[in-house]
């Protein structure tokens with residue numbers, strides 16, 4: 271089902287690695303809704319992933335950029351405007367990686383250069399992306415910028431490790447930059463706090479399979495899938511949400527406001 275919500279809109283999509291990626295589903299959905307975009311990912315992910323297939327399918331160009339490199343980001347912004355023929359209407363930041371999680375280091379045993387690297391990739395990169403866009407005056411008025419986050423920023427989920435702190439920082443950057451982008455450029459900035467989703471990044475978290483089933487049972491509407499997230503993101507890129515900004519928007523089937531569900535209570539009555 272397509273509503274042509276993004277007809278004529280141009281954007282940049284970070285983070286499509288493979289067909290499970292939330293960014294991949296979002297790119298397909300934006301394409302269906304009439305939007306055009308440049309795809310970008312870290313140079314290493316180009317070798318590992320299947321982004322060429324997505325580019326072909328959506329008629330998009332790919333520009334490699336390490337989201338921790340200001341030089342790469344400045345180049346990405348300039349080249350994207352050339353390719354798309356003008357300023358940008360939407361940007362999706364769907365980037366996350368913790369070196370401590372990857373290397374099996376517990377939250378109580380962080381290696382701090384791993385922590386710093388993970389923070390740079392997962393959180394500070396959002397500031398860097400927005401600063402590059404801002405300085406180049408690359409966003410159209412009433413444009414929209416979205417980053418993906420997780421509820422561990424507000425509540426503790428032990429195995430989410432240092433990503434919880436990265437997400438808290440990311441959400442704060444959305445509010446702080448959202449102020450300046452709103453005031454000076456009429457651009458909105460929000461984060462979507464998504465349900466656990468079976469992707470490469472998601473499955474890196476210890477105990478992910480049990481956790482995703484727990485969240486499914488706790489959420490009155492069930493977990494939001496990657497496709498659900500893509501659909502929600504399209505609404506935030508559309509002209510129907512022009513005054514929504516500086517928000518962390520929970521997209522989780524109701525999980526975040528549920529104390530306990532009957533299914534979970536029943537488990538403990540067995």
Ligand SMILES: NC(=O)c1ccc[n+]([C@@H]2O[C@H](COP(=O)([O-])OP(=O)(O)OC[C@H]3O[C@@H](n4cnc5c(N)ncnc54)[C@H](O)[C@@H]3O)[C@@H](O)[C@H]2O)c1
Pocket residue numbers: 284285286287288290291292293311312315335336337338363364365366367391418419420463464465466467468469470471472473
């Ligand atoms: N999967 C979940 O359960 C879940 C839940 C809530 C939020 N999120 C968030 O959604 C976003 C997308 O993740 P996903 O679950 O689709 O997983 P994914 O593994 O498909 O995507 C993560 C992306 O980050 C990219 N990346 C890593 N380092 C980078 C760098 N230096 N420069 C540029 N890109 C880099 C990877 O190449 C990959 O494409 C992340 O921010 C993640 O934290 C995921």
